[in-house]
Amino acid sequence: MHRTVPSLPLAPSVKVKLINAGFQVASDLTDMRPLQLCKEAGISQEEAVEVLQMLRDDGQPHQQRAATESLTALDLLHQEQALGSIVTFCSALDDTLGGGVSMGKTTEICGAPGVGKTQLCMQLAVDVQIPVCFGGLGGKALYIDTEGSFLVQRVADMAEAAVQHCTLLAEDTEQKQALEELTVEKILSNLFLVRCHDYVELLAEVYLLPDFLSKHPEVRLIVIDSIAFPFRHDFEDLSQRTRLLNGLAQQLIQLATQHSIAVVLTNQMTTRVSNGQSKLVPALGESWGHAATQRLILRWEGLRRLASLYKSPSQMEATVQYQITVQGFRDASDEHRPTPDTSAVSSQLGNHSKRPRTEDLS
Amino acid sequence: MRYILKTRFYFAFASIASCWLTETDCGCLLCLETSRTNRVTFTSLRTPRSREAGLSISRKPVIGLCNTTRAPSGEKGVMVILREGICPGINEEFIKALQSEDIKTVEDFVSCNPEELAQKCSLSYKALVAVRRVLLTQYTAFPVSGADLYEELLSSTAILSTGNPSLDKLLDSGLYTGEITELTGSPGSGKTQVCFSVAVNISHELKKTVLYIDTKGSMCANRLLQMLQTKTPNMEEQMEALQKIKVFRVFDVFSLLACLQHLRSNGLQKASVGGGSVKALMVDSVSAVLSSLLGGKQNEGMSLLMQVAGELKMIAKDFNITVLVTNHVTRDGNGHLKAGLGQSWSHVPRTRLLLQRVEDAETSSLRTATLTKSSRQVCHLVEEFDLCHWSEERRTSISGKRKLEERSKP
Numbered sequence: 001m002h003r004t005v006p007s008l009p010l011a012p013s014v015k016v017k018l019i020n021a022g023f024q025v026a027s028d029l030t031d032m033r034p035l036q037l038c039k040e041a042g043i044s045q046e047e048a049v050e051v052l053q054m055l056r057d058d059g060q061p062h063q064q065r066a067a068t069e070s071l072t073a074l075d076l077l078h079q080e081q082a083l084g085s086i087v088t089f090c091s092a093l094d095d096t097l098g099g100g101v102s103m104g105k106t107t108e109i110c111g112a113p114g115v116g117k118t119q120l121c122m123q124l125a126v127d128v129q130i131p132v133c134f135g136g137l138g139g140k141a142l143y144i145d146t147e148g149s150f151l152v153q154r155v156a157d158m159a160e161a162a163v164q165h166c167t168l169l170a171e172d173t174e175q176k177q178a179l180e181e182l183t184v185e186k187i188l189s190n191l192f193l194v195r196c197h198d199y200v201e202l203l204a205e206v207y208l209l210p211d212f213l214s215k216h217p218e219v220r221l222i223v224i225d226s227i228a229f230p231f232r233h234d235f236e237d238l239s240q241r242t243r244l245l246n247g248l249a250q251q252l253i254q255l256a257t258q259h260s261i262a263v264v265l266t267n268q269m270t271t272r273v274s275n276g277q278s279k280l281v282p283a284l285g286e287s288w289g290h291a292a293t294q295r296l297i298l299r300w301e302g303l304r305r306l307a308s309l310y311k312s313p314s315q316m317e318a319t320v321q322y323q324i325t326v327q328g329f330r331d332a333s334d335e336h337r338p339t340p341d342t343s344a345v346s347s348q349l350g351n352h353s354k355r356p357r358t359e360d361l362s
Numbered sequence: 363m364r365y366i367l368k369t370r371f372y373f374a375f376a377s378i379a380s381c382w383l384t385e386t387d388c389g390c391l392l393c394l395e396t397s398r399t400n401r402v403t404f405t406s407l408r409t410p411r412s413r414e415a416g417l418s419i420s421r422k423p424v425i426g427l428c429n430t431t432r433a434p435s436g437e438k439g440v441m442v443i444l445r446e447g448i449c450p451g452i453n454e455e456f457i458k459a460l461q462s463e464d465i466k467t468v469e470d471f472v473s474c475n476p477e478e479l480a481q482k483c484s485l486s487y488k489a490l491v492a493v494r495r496v497l498l499t500q501y502t503a504f505p506v507s508g509a510d511l512y513e514e515l516l517s518s519t520a521i522l523s524t525g526n527p528s529l530d531k532l533l534d535s536g537l538y539t540g541e542i543t544e545l546t547g548s549p550g551s552g553k554t555q556v557c558f559s560v561a562v563n564i565s566h567e568l569k570k571t572v573l574y575i576d577t578k579g580s581m582c583a584n585r586l587l588q589m590l591q592t593k594t595p596n597m598e599e600q601m602e603a604l605q606k607i608k609v610f611r612v613f614d615v616f617s618l619l620a621c622l623q624h625l626r627s628n629g630l631q632k633a634s635v636g637g638g639s640v641k642a643l644m645v646d647s648v649s650a651v652l653s654s655l656l657g658g659k660q661n662e663g664m665s666l667l668m669q670v671a672g673e674l675k676m677i678a679k680d681f682n683i684t685v686l687v688t689n690h691v692t693r694d695g696n697g698h699l700k701a702g703l704g705q706s707w708s709h710v711p712r713t714r715l716l717l718q719r720v721e722d723a724e725t726s727s728l729r730t731a732t733l734t735k736s737s738r739q740v741c742h743l744v745e746e747f748d749l750c751h752w753s754e755e756r757r758t759s760i761s762g763k764r765k766l767e768e769r770s771k772p
Contacts, residue, residue, distance in 0.1 A: 002627035007619035007669055012662045022443035022467040070573070073607040077583035098584075105579050239657050246654035253579040254613035274697055287653060287702065289549035290690040293579050311550035313558075314582040317726045 111298035139220030161327030249291030525563030
């Protein structure tokens with residue numbers, strides 16, 4: 001026990017009393033009984049019991065191991081190679097992301113209104129359920145909707161297109177067997193939907209996620225669409241917003257790493273004016289940019305939709321084109337494919353009003 | 363006896379609670395005197411900045427000041443509770459009598475006057491003085507002369523090259539052990555990539571162990587393997603280098619403190635593997651766990667920030683390793699970038715680098731590094747480097763550009 005008392009996760013008032021009584025190291029406290037501690041430190045009976053309980057839990061092997069266990073990078077490499085990724089059905093984007101949306105990390109999708117963020121999220125919620133024999137993950141999905149833009153009919157269309165795609169690919173008996181179980185109803189029933197109306201409900205939902213995940217261990221994807229909406233309107237204290245968002249981000253990355261799931265967040269765009277020029281940048285401030293592990297920015301360029309990978313620990317930056325069809329999120333068709341564009345994402349102002357959805361048959 | 367101590371004398375944080383200086387680098391010359399009654403006092407001879415920093419000059423006995431590595435008991439602080447048996451002459455009644463006078467710790471006992479104490483409670487003056495002397499010798503830290511400190515510094519400090527000539531130029535030939543270096547930058551500016559490149563360089567070229575504390579989930583072993591594959595095609599060497607990088611994943615400040623304290627007490631010896639001793643500790647990023655605690659009505663944030671800073675500094679100093687941390691940036695009122703975590707954290711690292719993207723560059727992997735705080739170089743030096751070609755020097759001549767184009771992507 002080498003923990004110092006100021007570094008223990010206790011209430012500040014209790015810690016001050018313990019330090020004034022002379023307890024500096026956690027090992028000073030382990031041999032104490034509650035009544036003794038109560039008298040010496042001047043804290044209440046319940047607080048004393050809580051302190052000793054916390055110390056006893058801390059000494060448990062599995063708790064301590066979390067903080068002190070280390071993996072070598074080699075073990076980590078084997079673990080990463082065993083994890084799959086969630087395909088987006090747009091092969092160019094999958095190549096950019098290194099196979100798809102990676103597990104164990106948080107991915108942020110930013111974009112102007114109407115560019116396709118919710119479409120991509122719904123597509124991922126369907127794609128995570130593709131059976132393992134087809135190269136998917138065979139898991140369930142949790143969709144936290146804060147904007148009210150989730151449409152079941154659209155997910156049903158995407159699910160049907162995915163089932164058709166798998167039917168065309170099925171070759172051996174195992175795949176055919178898996179295909180029999182894969183129906184639109186099953187895909188929809190494996191998608192858990194939560195509707196949050198303001199930021200308090202969102203924070204509460206994230207607090208409850210560890211229990212939810214232990215009850216449903218097959219969940220492999222959590223989508224929060226969008227995380228910007230409840231925090232942008234009606235929030236007076238901006239520094240409190242930054243603190244809440246940072247705390248939220250840390251909780252999400254902890255969940256992602258511990259349960260090996262992918263967390264996808266959607267963000268909106270805002271305008272920043274500098275030197276007389278205006279630029280579209282992701283919303284929620286500068287420090288939120290550090291919160292997500294990967295950042296994907298979707299934008300318009302004329303009539304084309306482009307996706308740029310802006311921040312990633314393992315992939316190079318790249319820009320690819322995609323389109324939204326009846327079947328969902330797909331590759332751009334050949335006539336519209338652009339030359340490779342690796343310029344840094346800077347002031348590319350496109351038309352950011354919502355576009356009428358023309359029926360694109362690819 | 364007089365011991366003269368030179369400048370740049372680091373004080374441990376937590377053991378010096380209220381009245382003493384908690385910040386370091388005060389640059390003042392201190393003079394320690396020991397008098398016959400075994401009191402160690404210090405007066406400051408040159409105090410231009412110490413007055414601003416609030417250094418208190420007094421005649422109170424100083425216990426456990428100086429470098430903690432010198433403390434004989436190895437304890438971090440000396441607010442040790444008085445219990446029977448810590449020294450001969452202390453028994454139950456002794457402790458009870460002292461507690462009735464509200465004296466619970468060694469520090470309280472030693473700071474009070476034995477004559478007054480003998481009058482107030484029923485203990486004999488002789489016994490009090492004897493116990494006091496024993497406690498002082500047991501718990502006082504030894505002063506060290508400046509010349510010895512300098513010799514030790516010369517022999518124990520090592521400089522680890524980062525592998526990139528431009529960064530080495532900025533850092534005055536590399537990362538120094540015993541110090542904290544900080545990287546800041548906007549999202550996507552390459553802080554994690556620089557950490558990876560440095561880790562790979564240390565584990566592969568210098569064959570030393572690297573400890574990597576990841577708080578953001580951005581550790582990607584595939585990327586480390588990619589970097590190693592550009593350095594050597596030999597699979598075994600790659601695996602060996604990967605085994606020398608140890609990763610800890612912690613996501614909140616209490617786990618981070620638990621991890622650092624565990625490392626300081628016994629973890630570092632355990633972590634050295636295959637003959638390569640631990641030479642570097644990286645924390646990516648320290649702002650992810652601390653920024654949600656600062657500000658608002660929370661009163662514990664600063665204390666936790668200072669505890670993390672104290673742990674990092676003690677690990678760097680005691681084990682002679684270099685500590686590299688990353689920090690985020692925020693925008694101030696005019697829209698300029700500044701490093702996160704505020705003024706208090708800005709005193710903690712010795713050297714700070716700001717990484718930025720290069721606008722309108724032909725390759726998107728170019729970055730500039732600006733030296734924003736350094737004790738060895740002129741500040742605001744800028745160097746450009748390429749994240750993809752780590753060991754090459756960045757040349758802006760035409761021959762350099764052609765070389766970059768010929769190289770295939772890693």
